[in-house]
Amino acid sequence: MPTMLEVAGLRHDYGSHTALAELDFAVPARELACIVGPSGCGKSTLLRCVAGLLSPTAGTVRLHGDLVSGVPEDLAVVFQDYSRSLFPWLSVRANVEFPLRGRGVAKAERRERAAEALGWVGLEGVGSKYPWQLSGGMQQRVSIARALASRPALLLMDEPFASVDAQTRFELEDLLRRVQRERGSTVLLVTHDIDESVYLGDRVLVLSKSPASIVAELTVDLPAERDQITTRESAEFVRLRGEVARLLHGGPTDEELAARDLAEAEAAEREAAPRTSTT
Numbered sequence: 499m500p501t502m503l504e505v506a507g508l509r510h511d512y513g514s515h516t517a518l519a520e521l522d523f524a525v526p527a528r529e530l531a532c533i534v535g536p537s538g539c540g541k542s543t544l545l546r547c548v549a550g551l552l553s554p555t556a557g558t559v560r561l562h563g564d565l566v567s568g569v570p571e572d573l574a575v576v577f578q579d580y581s582r583s584l585f586p587w588l589s590v591r592a593n594v595e596f597p598l599r600g601r602g603v604a605k606a607e608r609r610e611r612a613a614e615a616l617g618w619v620g621l622e623g624v625g626s627k628y629p630w631q632l633s634g635g636m637q638q639r640v641s642i643a644r645a646l647a648s649r650p651a652l653l654l655m656d657e658p659f660a661s662v663d664a665q666t667r668f669e670l671e672d673l674l675r676r677v678q679r680e681r682g683s684t685v686l687l688v689t690h691d692i693d694e695s696v697y698l699g700d701r702v703l704v705l706s707k708s709p710a711s712i713v714a715e716l717t718v719d720l721p722a723e724r725d726q727i728t729t730r731e732s733a734e735f736v737r738l739r740g741e742v743a744r745l746l747h748g749g750p751t752d753e754e755l756a757a758r759d760l761a762e763a764e765a766a767e768r769e770a771a772p773r774t775s776t777t
């Protein structure tokens with residue numbers, strides 16, 4: 499797959515405080531990459547640099563090869579706080595159409611694309627309602643539809659499910675994976691939830707404490723079709739969430755545990771071997 503997002507040597511300083519230190523990573527087209535990191539490590543700073551809202555102190559961000567130096571037209575963002583990102587005085591349909599209107603898309607096409615995007619997230623028939631008439635989970639689905647209606651090259655998601663209850667969160671996670679795969683979208687999603695990063699991601703990028711650097715990039719070798727119960731019970735899921743937790747909280751990594759197991763096995767073997775007499 500061609501590279502959709504390339505971050506090279508990215509550093510961001512707020513005055514004398516370094517928030518991001520030399521970040522390098524790439525996201526191929528059609529991948530759902532999750533970034534997980536401890537609180538305050540620099541996740542929002544990273545997203546703002548990728549979205550062109552903050553200029554890097556050093557390094558570059560490229561979207562499909564083009565240097566990002568302002569907010570790219572073909573980038574959409576979904577934030578945690580849906581109640582502040584949707585306009586309460588506009589209908590659901592008008593909210594979804596809003597960015598398209600700003601880009602000069604003709605009315606008939608706006609209508610068609612909004613209806614299509616609402617269909618992708620299972621909200622056919624609610625276009626004439628207002629956001630405040632919908633549940634929190636449904637409002638966040640409207641935000642996702644609005645982001646997808648503009649057919650972005652890259653969808654950035656900043657803790658998108660952190661403000662909904664656990665049951666709704668599971669539903670939204672499944673919805674995101676389904677829509678991302680059906681639409682072939684490229685997604686970079688930031689979360690502080692280890693389980694969510696493993697459940698959703700094709701890959702998990704683990705950030706260090708502030709100043710943020712990438713401590714590991716883990717490929718999530720789980721089946722593409724995931725299920726909230728069986729996937730979370732699977733041995734690979736449990737192994738990966740343990741690995742991410744150790745990387746975040748400073749315990750031994752899988753490699754260190756394997757080296758420790760090997761050393762213990764070798765010691766046991768030496769112990770069990772028949773001793774040769776030296777006298």
Ligand SMILES: Nc1ncnc2c1ncn2[C@@H]1O[C@H](COP(=O)(O)OP(=O)(O)OP(=O)(O)O)[C@@H](O)[C@H]1O
Nearest residue numbers: 512515517536537538539540541542543544690708
């Ligand atoms: N505008 C700013 N001026 C100065 N320092 C800032 C500014 N914004 C963030 N910081 C600092 O930069 C570091 C990274 O902040 P950032 O908000 O990017 O982290 P985060 O991982 O998104 O945090 P959280 O987990 O709380 O969402 C923190 O130490 C923060 O205090």
